[in-house]
Amino acid sequence: xxxxxxxxxxxxxxxxxxxxxxxxxxxxxxxxxxxxxxxxxxxxxxxxxxxxxxxxxxxxxxxxxxxxxxxxxxxxxxxxxxxxxxxxxxxxxxxxxxxxxxxxxxxxxxxxxxxxxxxxxxxxxxxxxxxxxxxxxxxxxxxxxxxxxxxxxxxxxxxxxxxxxxxxxxxxxxxxxxxxxxxxxxxxxxxxxxxxxxxxxxxxxxxxxxxxxxxxxxxxxxxxxxxxxxxxxxxxxxxxxxxxxxxxxxxxxxxxxxxxxxxxxxxxxxxxxxxxxxxxx
Numbered sequence: 259x260x261x262x263x264x265x266x267x268x269x270x271x272x273x274x275x276x277x278x279x280x281x282x283x284x285x286x287x288x289x290x291x292x293x294x295x296x297x298x299x300x301x302x303x304x305x306x307x308x309x310x311x312x313x314x315x316x317x318x319x320x321x322x323x324x325x326x327x328x329x330x331x332x333x334x335x336x337x338x339x340x341x342x343x344x345x346x347x348x349x350x351x352x353x354x355x356x357x358x359x360x361x362x363x364x365x366x367x368x369x370x371x372x373x374x375x376x377x378x379x380x381x382x383x384x385x386x387x388x389x390x391x392x393x394x395x396x397x398x399x400x401x402x403x404x405x406x407x408x409x410x411x412x413x414x415x416x417x418x419x420x421x422x423x424x425x426x427x428x429x430x431x432x433x434x435x436x437x438x439x440x441x442x443x444x445x446x447x448x449x450x451x452x453x454x455x456x457x458x459x460x461x462x463x464x465x466x467x468x469x470x471x472x473x474x475x476x477x478x479x480x481x482x483x484x485x486x487x488x489x490x491x492x493x494x495x496x497x498x499x500x501x502x503x504x505x506x507x508x509x510x511x512x513x514x515x516x517x518x519x520x521x522x523x524x525x526x527x528x529x530x531x532x533x534x535x536x537x538x539x
Contacts, residue, residue: 279313279478280477280481282312282313283313283478283481283482283485284481284482284485285485286304286305286308286309286312286482287305287327287331287481287482287483287484287485287486287489288485288486288488288489289304289308289489290302290304290305290308290327290331290482290486291331291334291485291486291487291488291489291490291493292489292490292492292493293493293512294328294331294332294335294429294431294454294486294490294493295334295335295338295489295490295491295492295493295494295495295496295497296493296494296496296497296500296505296508296509297431297435297450297493297497297505297508297509297512298335298339298431298434298435298449298450298451298452298453298454298497299428299429299431299432299435299453299454299457300324300325300328300331300332300423300428300429300430300431300454300457300461301324301327301328301331301429301486302324302325302328302423302426302427302428302429303384303428303432303512303513305320305323305324305327305328305427305482306320306321306324306380306426306427306428307380309323309324309478310377313478315475315478316373317373317374317376317377318368318369318373318376318473319473319474319475320427321368321376321425321426321427321473322365322368322427322465322468322471322473322474322475323427323474323475323478323479323482324427324428324479324482325423325424325427325428325429325461325464325465325468325474326461326465326468326469326474326476326479326483327478327479327480327482327483327486328428328429328457328461328483329458329461329462329465329483330483330484330486330487331483331486331487331490332429332454332457332458332461333458333487334486334487334490334491335451335454335490335491335493335494336451336454336455336458337491338451338490338491338494338495339447339448339450339451339454339455339494340451340455342447342451342494342498344445344447344448344450344451344452344498345448345451345452345454345455346438346444346448346451346452347452347455348404349404349412349438349442349444349452350452350455350456352404352409352412352413352416353412353413353415353416353419353434353452353456354416354455354456354459354460355413355416356412356413356414356415356416356417356418356419356420357416357417357419357420357423357430357456357459357460358416358420358459358460358463359417359420360416360417360418360419360420360421360422360423360424360430360460361420361421361423361424361460361461361463361464361467362420362424362463362464362467363420363421363424364420364421364422364423364424364425364426364464365424365425365464365467365468365471366424366467367421367424367425368424368425368427368468368473369471369473371425376425376426379425379426380426383422383426383428383432384432384513384514385513385514389510400443401442401443401444401445401448402441402442402443403442404442408441408442411441412441412442415433415434415437415441416434416456418433419431419433419434419437419456419460420460420463420464423457423460423461423464424460424463424464424467429453429454429457429460429461430453430456430457430460431450431453431454431456431457432513434449434452434453434456434457435449435450435453436449438452438453445502446502446505446506447497447498447502450497
């Protein structure tokens, strides 16, 4: 009789653990979606460390899963900002052209860099962007018109953002938003909306490549992405009411906090897969 009850008990335990993972993934999605709407990012700055530290997902798989989850979140965010007229579509198209190429290069690097190097690169990336946001706390002034020089600059920024998105599993908004503010003095709300418009094609290109490499947990990505859609619109509404200075300050502080949490988690636990491994995809 014990031989029959032990497998049944083990199966029940596995189901409970899988259910817990889904619930945690849903919470991660809600938080990430809210941040995406508030700050014009894909939410990967929260999704990646949460998957690694809370669910024990391997660093590389977390990056690929995060990029896939970002797609529906960014779509909802774009709708919210576009409804308020806060998307510069011309700038978005130029940025997207560069970011699509960058995403190909970034996902290529994702398959080859060691797990520890990916974690370190992610933390350094967040610190650099927190610093850049503090440097743009002043008033940006009227937006500059697009010229050949600024157009080329946007193309290059898109290339960098796409490479980072493909490599680190973020949408690239933490590069695009401050860059738009610094390069052409774009207003904060419009920079966020434009960033989300760029994130959608970037994440699609990167995810297609990650799927070919088997580097996406589709179930976790779906749960995070779908639940994130519910809170993204709320974030966009709050962002419209928030002062640009407060928005930038909160975002910079958020990046620093995530870096600190990531470093603490990295010291207390190494790259291990969770008890049940990746959810079947």
